[in-house]
Amino acid sequence: MSGGLLVAGTTSDAGKSVVTAGICRWLVRRGVKVAPFKAQNMSLNSFVTREGAEIGRAQAMQAQAARVEPNALMNPVLLKPGSDRSSQVVLMGKPVGEMSARGYHGGRQQALLSTVVDCLEQLRGTYDAVICEGAGSPAEINLRRTDIVNMGIARAARFPVVVVGDIDRGGVFASFFGTTALLAAEDQSLIAGYLVNKFRGDVSLLEPGLEMLRDLTGRPTYGVLPFAHGLGIDEEDGLRVSLRGAVRESVVAPPYGEDVLRVAVCAVPLMSNFTDVDALAAEPGVVVRFVDRAEELSDADLVVVPGTRGTVKALAWLRERGLADALVRRAAEGRPVLGICGGYQILGERIEDEVESRAGRVEGLGLLPVRIRFDREKTLARPVGEALGAPVEGYEIHHGVADVHGGEGFISDGRGHSLDGCRAGAVWGTHWHGSLESDEFRRRFLAEVARAAGRRFVPAPDTAFAALREEQLDRLGDLIEEHADTDALLRLLETGAPSGLPFIAPGAPGAPGAPGAPTVPAVPSAPAAPGGRR
Numbered sequence: 001m002s003g004g005l006l007v008a009g010t011t012s013d014a015g016k017s018v019v020t021a022g023i024c025r026w027l028v029r030r031g032v033k034v035a036p037f038k039a040q041n042m043s044l045n046s047f048v049t050r051e052g053a054e055i056g057r058a059q060a061m062q063a064q065a066a067r068v069e070p071n072a073l074m075n076p077v078l079l080k081p082g083s084d085r086s087s088q089v090v091l092m093g094k095p096v097g098e099m100s101a102r103g104y105h106g107g108r109q110q111a112l113l114s115t116v117v118d119c120l121e122q123l124r125g126t127y128d129a130v131i132c133e134g135a136g137s138p139a140e141i142n143l144r145r146t147d148i149v150n151m152g153i154a155r156a157a158r159f160p161v162v163v164v165g166d167i168d169r170g171g172v173f174a175s176f177f178g179t180t181a182l183l184a185a186e187d188q189s190l191i192a193g194y195l196v197n198k199f200r201g202d203v204s205l206l207e208p209g210l211e212m213l214r215d216l217t218g219r220p221t222y223g224v225l226p227f228a229h230g231l232g233i234d235e236e237d238g239l240r241v242s243l244r245g246a247v248r249e250s251v252v253a254p255p256y257g258e259d260v261l262r263v264a265v266c267a268v269p270l271m272s273n274f275t276d277v278d279a280l281a282a283e284p285g286v287v288v289r290f291v292d293r294a295e296e297l298s299d300a301d302l303v304v305v306p307g308t309r310g311t312v313k314a315l316a317w318l319r320e321r322g323l324a325d326a327l328v329r330r331a332a333e334g335r336p337v338l339g340i341c342g343g344y345q346i347l348g349e350r351i352e353d354e355v356e357s358r359a360g361r362v363e364g365l366g367l368l369p370v371r372i373r374f375d376r377e378k379t380l381a382r383p384v385g386e387a388l389g390a391p392v393e394g395y396e397i398h399h400g401v402a403d404v405h406g407g408e409g410f411i412s413d414g415r416g417h418s419l420d421g422c423r424a425g426a427v428w429g430t431h432w433h434g435s436l437e438s439d440e441f442r443r444r445f446l447a448e449v450a451r452a453a454g455r456r457f458v459p460a461p462d463t464a465f466a467a468l469r470e471e472q473l474d475r476l477g478d479l480i481e482e483h484a485d486t487d488a489l490l491r492l493l494e495t496g497a498p499s500g501l502p503f504i505a506p507g508a509p510g511a512p513g514a515p516g517a518p519t520v521p522a523v524p525s526a527p528a529a530p531g532g533r534r
Contacts, residue, residue: 004037004130005492006154006190008138010165010175015197015225017058018476019164020133024066025477026486027129035127036062039116040077040109040135040149042087044272044309048395052380053093054078057275062133065473073119077112077148081270082309082356091115095378109146116148117156124157129493132159139182141508151187160192160497162222162489168198173209180217181504188504192497195484196224218502223484228475255285257458261450263288264300266323268314268343272307273397276340279436280304282468283446284460294322301453302336303327305343307433311372311400312357315346315364324365331367336426336449344421344429345372345400355399367427369406374399383432386414387421388448390440394432396420402431411435426452437465 007023009016020036027034041056048054053072063070072093079087086100089108092115099108123130138150138161146152154161163179165172176194183191194213199206203224210221255261263280267290274290281288289296297303305327308314318324327347330337339347348370351362355374364372376399384393387410402422410421410430421430428445436442443459450457480486 003124004132004157004159005489006132006134006150006157006159006161007195008134008150008154008161008163008179010137010139010163010172010179011169012136014164014166016133016135016164017062019162019195019197019225019480020131021058021062021065021473022476022480023131023489024062025473026480027131028065028067029477029481033126033128034066035068035123035130036066036074036133037120037123037130038075038133038135038149039120039153040079040112041075042079042081042135044080044270045275046078046080046090046273046397048380048382048397049093050382051093052382054090054095054378054380054397055093057273058133061473062131064469065476066131073123076116076119080272080309088309092119093380109148113148113152113156116153120153120157132157134161137179138163138187139179141182144184144508151183151190154190155187158496159190160492161190162193162195162492163191164195164197166198167196167206168200168227172196173213176213177216177504180219181506182508184508185503188507189501190497191219191501192222192492193219193488194221196221198227199224200227217504220485220488222488223480225479225483228479253284253460255457256460257285257450258456259450260285260287261301261446261453261455261457262299263302263304264291264297265289265304265306266318266343267292268306268308269317270309270313272309272342273340273433274306276306276433276436277304279442279465280446282465283442283463285457286446292321292323294326297323297326297330301455301457302338302449303330305337305339305346307341307343307397309342310357311342311345311351312353312359312362314342315351315362318346318365327365328367331425331427334426334452336452337367337428339368339427339429340435341396341398341431341433342400344368344370344402344431345398347427347429348372348402351400368422368424368429369404370422370429371403371405372400373403375401379431383419385411385419387411387435387441388444390438390444392432392435392438392441394430394435394438396431397433398431400431439464439466 007016007020024034038059043056045057046054047057047060049070055075059075060070078090081087089096089099134150165175180191265277277288280286347367348364349366350364351372353359353374379396379398381396404422407422407424409418410423411419413419446459
């Protein structure tokens with residue numbers, strides 16, 4: 001094999017993450033040893049590897065699709081936005097500081113290219129194939145000089161590129177053509193073809209357009225993937241749903257008991273790891289929605305205050321919108337509230353923050369007897385413990401250190417020693433992301449919520465979140481196997497981009513390859529694995 005493939009997209013949210021995961025699952029089912037890779041990811045949904053490295057959650061999901069353990073090599077650069085103009089830079093799983101967009105694209109990004117290339121080389125030396133995911137669009141010509149995630153890495157590795165387009169948005173043919181035509185000749189030589197995503201209807205009606213696209217570009221379309229409802233996979237850049245009155249996309253099953261359970265998630269600014277509530281949405285009879293108005297909490301049986309990259313900013317937002325007062329009233333009435341990570345910090349008495357917001361001392365909502373002090377060192381861990389008499393595990397990503405001085409312990413080591421979190425009445429808080437994926441703990445927690453809310457809701461006894469996730473990943477593999485030209489994709493992996501692909505004018509003047517442009521180092525080919533496979 002050539003070593004890999006880059007899945008690019010005409011836009012953000014075109015489906016690069018799911019296509020990458022689908023290709024990984026399809027290949028591993030064929031016996032190919034495969035790994036995902038995204039050189040640079042911008043996301044507030046992250047994950048902690050067993051080695052204590054923070055990477056994008058989408059890459060962790062893709063690793064699961066490939067049936068391999070995720071590690072920092074798969075996502076060497078992670079950008080976690082703190083505002084419209086700055087992000088925390090996480091390099092090889094560890095934070096290295098805040099940087100403005102101008103500063104990052106002005107020099108820092110290009111300096112990271114050697115790290116990115118080295119990570120890809122290591123993966124290529126270990127796996128038969130590496131499926132890379134791009135970011136945004138490769139035709140962002142204002143950023144091409146410093147690109148390390150789209151055509152920059154494809155050119156360095158000499159990887160063929162398949163461009164994914166979301167036909168549900170409209171304009172997919174113009175997007176495919178324009179994306180190709182805005183690239184420099186050397187970049188265009190790697191654009192092998194296209195993949196249509198989220199198609200609804202009769203494919204035969206699309207075929208004339210696909211033929212015309214091939215005539216115009218000299219490149220085939222490698223498949224038309226149908227619109228698939230309820231995939232429920234880990235998301236990367238943002239919510240696919242409206243933040244008001246919207247039910248999160250999930251497979252809705254009837255309740256196991258007599259009542260449904262309504263969960264409202266406060267859509268706080270810079271919301272992080274909102275995938276924490278996916279396990280709730282997977283439960284039969286649990287309806288999850290994201291809200292941003294106080295009146296939307298009135299009929300909720302459980303309110304979740306999720307993680308956020310801006311705890312103090314999120315707290316101010318809750319107060320401005322009247323949500324903070326609504327949460328205080330809920331707690332006084334004994335109605336359930338759960339805070340996760342930043343949400344847990346918000347529910348405490350006060351926050352001392354000289355790190356994230358540099359706001360100093362800020363009064364919290366006072367619903368939990370907890371005081372938070374932000375430490376410059378980020379906690380990154382994969383803890384295990386016990387809560388409500390059931391085993392629980394999760395992952396920690398936070399600067400806040402909690403001083404709990406009352407209430408009840410929430411998560412313990414099973415021997416009476418508290419590990420994390422706090423409970424006061426019907427208010428719970430924990431720093432642990434992913435804890436609700438522990439099936440027995442989730443069932444017991446929802447049973448307590450139902451009792452406190454006065455609902456005749458009964459958790460289903462057999463919901464296994466890990467198994468549901470595997471089913472969804474298999475669905476992605478099925479989409480590729482059934483609706484993509486898999487023989488052609490295998491040829492790309494084995495031989496690279498076809499030679500003689502035509503240049504589409506006008507190209508990109510001033511792109512790499514022009515006088516004065518930076519030189520992109522090549523990635524050496526990986527040594528052949530036993531049996532001659534690379």
